[in-house]
Amino acid sequence: MEAGAYVVHLHGSRRPSTLVWLIAGEQAVTVEAFVLHLVEVPDPAPLHRYLLARNLRLRDVHFGVDDVGDVFLTGSIGDVQHVDRVLGELLQLLEESSDALVQLAYGDRLRHDPGLASKVLADGAGRRPAGTPERAPRRDVRR
Numbered sequence: 001m002e003a004g005a006y007v008v009h010l011h012g013s014r015r016p017s018t019l020v021w022l023i024a025g026e027q028a029v030t031v032e033a034f035v036l037h038l039v040e041v042p043d044p045a046p047l048h049r050y051l052l053a054r055n056l057r058l059r060d061v062h063f064g065v066d067d068v069g070d071v072f073l074t075g076s077i078g079d080v081q082h083v084d085r086v087l088g089e090l091l092q093l094l095e096e097s098s099d100a101l102v103q104l105a106y107g108d109r110l111r112h113d114p115g116l117a118s119k120v121l122a123d124g125a126g127r128r129p130a131g132t133p134e135r136a137p138r139r140d141v142r143r
Contacts, residue, residue, distance in 0.1 A: 010091045015098045020090060022083070028076045029083065031061060033090055035071040036101050037120040044069065047104040054097065060086045061093065071101065 004024040010033075011017060023030040038044060051063040051071065060082075061075035073093065077086050102110065102117045110116055 008087060010087065010094075012091055012095045014095050018091070018094055020087065028078045029080060031073075031075045031077060031086055031090065033061075033073045033094070035063070035073055035094065035098075036105065038069040038071065038105060039120060041069070041105050044105065047071075047101065050100065050104050054093075058093070059089065061090050 006022040006024075008020040008022060009017065010020055018033055020031060020033040023032070038047075041047070048065070051065070055062045060077065061073045064072050064074050066072060073090055075086060075090075077083055102120060106116060106120070
């Protein structure tokens with residue numbers, strides 16, 4: 001892994017594993033965590049409304065959607081001493097919202113495919129966030 005790019009492994013109860021990228025820049029540390037794969041979601045509008053509403057109440061990290069529609073949490077930390085607080089906020093947010101996000105995105109499909117929730121909440125291991133050095137490891141987990 002390139003100097004300045006770090007991965008933190010967070011453990012929760014509703015979401016057992018989350019990888020968080022910390023990318024040190026000159027002025028701040030960028031934080032990014034994978035949240036949810038969107039696989040053939042016919043109408044992502046309710047999910048997007050939920051994400052925007054949640055963003056209004058967040059302080060250091062915010063929901064975002066990448067170019068293929070997967071959901072991430074991103075943020076920037078100006079003071080390295082606040083990394084623990086931001087990681088705590090990120091973990092709490094994931095624990096509170098994971099079930100609602102999956103339900104909004106997939107709804108009735110969850111009854112027909114019980115393994116779908118764990119598949120779309122996979123930790124996104126190896127997904128290289130924007131701004132990560134090119135030589136950082138990458139394993140594309142989208143199928």
